[in-house]
Amino acid sequence: MKSKLPLLLLCLAAALHAEVKAIKNFVLIDGTGRAAVPNSAMLVDNGRIAWIGPASRLSAPSGAETIDLQGKYVMPGMIGLHVHLGVTQGLTQDAKFFTPENVEKNLKTYASYGVTSVVSMGTDKDSIFPMRDRQRATGRPSETRIFTAGQGFVFKGGYGGVPGINQGIATVAEVEPAVAAQAAKHVDLIKLWMDDHLGTQKKMPYDMAKAIIESAHKHHLRVAAHIFYLEDAKRLVDYGIDGLAHSVRDKPVDQELIASMKRHGTWQMAATLSREASMFVYAQTPAFLKDPFFTCCVSADVVHTLSSAAYREKISSDPHFQHYPEYLKTAQENLKKLVDSGVHYGFGTDAGPPSRFPGYFEHWELELMVEAGLTPAQAIAGATRNAAQFLGAKDLGTLEKSKWADMIVLDRNPLEDIKNSRTIHAVYIAGNRVK
Numbered sequence: 001m002k003s004k005l006p007l008l009l010l011c012l013a014a015a016l017h018a019e020v021k022a023i024k025n026f027v028l029i030d031g032t033g034r035a036a037v038p039n040s041a042m043l044v045d046n047g048r049i050a051w052i053g054p055a056s057r058l059s060a061p062s063g064a065e066t067i068d069l070q071g072k073y074v075m076p077g078m079i080g081l082h083v084h085l086g087v088t089q090g091l092t093q094d095a096k097f098f099t100p101e102n103v104e105k106n107l108k109t110y111a112s113y114g115v116t117s118v119v120s121m122g123t124d125k126d127s128i129f130p131m132r133d134r135q136r137a138t139g140r141p142s143e144t145r146i147f148t149a150g151q152g153f154v155f156k157g158g159y160g161g162v163p164g165i166n167q168g169i170a171t172v173a174e175v176e177p178a179v180a181a182q183a184a185k186h187v188d189l190i191k192l193w194m195d196d197h198l199g200t201q202k203k204m205p206y207d208m209a210k211a212i213i214e215s216a217h218k219h220h221l222r223v224a225a226h227i228f229y230l231e232d233a234k235r236l237v238d239y240g241i242d243g244l245a246h247s248v249r250d251k252p253v254d255q256e257l258i259a260s261m262k263r264h265g266t267w268q269m270a271a272t273l274s275r276e277a278s279m280f281v282y283a284q285t286p287a288f289l290k291d292p293f294f295t296c297c298v299s300a301d302v303v304h305t306l307s308s309a310a311y312r313e314k315i316s317s318d319p320h321f322q323h324y325p326e327y328l329k330t331a332q333e334n335l336k337k338l339v340d341s342g343v344h345y346g347f348g349t350d351a352g353p354p355s356r357f358p359g360y361f362e363h364w365e366l367e368l369m370v371e372a373g374l375t376p377a378q379a380i381a382g383a384t385r386n387a388a389q390f391l392g393a394k395d396l397g398t399l400e401k402s403k404w405a406d407m408i409v410l411d412r413n414p415l416e417d418i419k420n421s422r423t424i425h426a427v428y429i430a431g432n433r434v435k
Contacts, residue, residue, distance in 0.1 A: 019046050021065045022065065023042050024041035024042075024068055025040075025055050025069050026072050029414070030076070030399040031075065031384040032385060033381055039056070040052070040074070043058070043060060044405040044428075044431035047139065048430075048431070049399060049401050072409050073411075075407065076385070076399050076406060077115065078384060080351070080362055080383075081243075081245075082270035082272060083106075083350070083352050085107070085120040086102040086103035087162055088353055088354055090299065090301065091354040093162065095125070095163060096164070098165065103127075106352070106358050107143035108144075112297065112427065112434060113297070113424070114359075116144055116145060116406040116407075117144060118146065118147065119147040119348070121149050121245060121348075122152020122161065123165050124151065128146065129150075139395075140429075140431075142434075143434075145396075149187055151166055152166060153166075153175075153178065153179075153204075154192075154193050155170075157170075157202055158203060159193055160192075175208060179212060179215040180219065183221060188391070189222045189223065190222070190224070191223075191225070191226070191245070192226070210239045213236070214239075223241050223243070224245045224269055225244060226246060227248065229248070230248045230253065233248050234260065237260045241264075241266060243266065243269030245272070245348065246331075247268070247334050248330070249276065250327075252337070253334045258338065261343045266344075267345065268346070269345075269346040269390050270347060270348025270349070270350070271369065272331075273335070274349045274356070274362075280321060280328075283312055288360070288364075293360065293363075293422050294360050328368075336373040344386065344390070346383075346387045347369075347386070349365045362383070363422050365383075366379045367418055370418045376415050376416070385397045406429050408426075408428075409426040410423045411424075
């Protein structure tokens with residue numbers, strides 16, 4: 001009887017080659033800031049980029065899957081540094097909605113929009129950790145990659161978080177054990193809220209924020225802060241905060257803050273311009289409510305509610321409504337000034353709470369960043385290379401040899417018109433096409 005070993009080896013070899021994809025004939029926007037490169041190709045092996053270069057030099061192994069993109073554009077998958085997973089159903093936010101099923105639904109939505117990694121910013125239940133850890137066991141998830149700040153830090157009785165998830169701390173003495181508890185769960189960063197919600201709620205005291213930052217750094221964790229006011233941003237930067245999770249919105253940033261951010265290496269990790277726009281855009285029925293790029297992933301009931309006269313009245317009757325467009329304008333001007341001054345910047349939307357829609361808001365954010373004066377290339381860099389650098393995620397953010405093949409295939413060039421980021425032909429995470 002003949003040995004079956006050669007046949008087994010042939011089957012194994014075929015299986016290994018099936019993991020190899022030869023992708024060719026595309027314009028490469030690699031996320032490094034280099035010029036776009038037409039007639040490009042890459043080999044993806046076991047989810048990573050094994051080779052990338054001119055299509056004329058492509059040499060694929062026998063049995064590899066060949067994908068001819070016929071001149072389409074390929075850019076890295078976007079990385080959202082500020083989202084909130086799983087806490088909303090329809091237009092209602094509640095801790096009870098945070099289930100693995102709802103989180104998974106959000107992750108699949110983000111993936112379909114080309115947002116291939118997200119940082120869930122401090123409103124997660126502990127069920128997030130096994131989900132994240134399962135992804136990292138292989139590095140090849142079928143949905144968007146998870147980074148998490150666990151349960152972020154709120155001043156007890158003050159502004160921030162989600163009731164039932166964020167319990168709040170009342171004294172500085174409570175800080176160290178609370179940070180240690182998050183560190184024991186292996187959070188990816190620490191989040192704190194520093195805001196009084198336009199004077200309507202209690203704000204975290206500065207000594208508590210300072211203690212959180214110092215404790216987190218002792219545990220080798222970076223810290224990001226929700227801020228609104230210029231003065232709070234200055235204080236936290238002086239304390240050593242690693243990232244500002246929103247733009248300063250009450251005043252123009254000044255040279256004192258800029259110099260301090262550069263001195264401390266503080267990031268404007270997310271400008272959340274789309275979050276600011278969402279505070280007033282629904283007072284008039286926005287055009288995107290009829291855009292298939294939006295409605296594809298939003299229920300008809302939600303679209304109907306957002307289109308209603310009652311909802312328009314609800315938004316316009318907010319006592320601070322007239323100030324929201326000003327806050328967006330200030331946020332945009334501040335982002336432009338920080339970028340021009342050489343401050344590190346990333347990308348994020350604060351999507352997830354009601355009326356802030358996963359995936360769609362990331363593309364709107366790119367548009368608002370360009371509207372603020374950034375070039376399309378700068379906006380894309382913030383959403384890819386820079387965001388990965390903030391996370392310390394060396395395998396993500398650019399399309400280069402040995403990195404994960406997380407990428408978006410587009411029909412049109414986003415460097416010419418940032419709205420072309422919406423012409424999605426396909427999304428790949430670790431070399432596998434998202435369904």
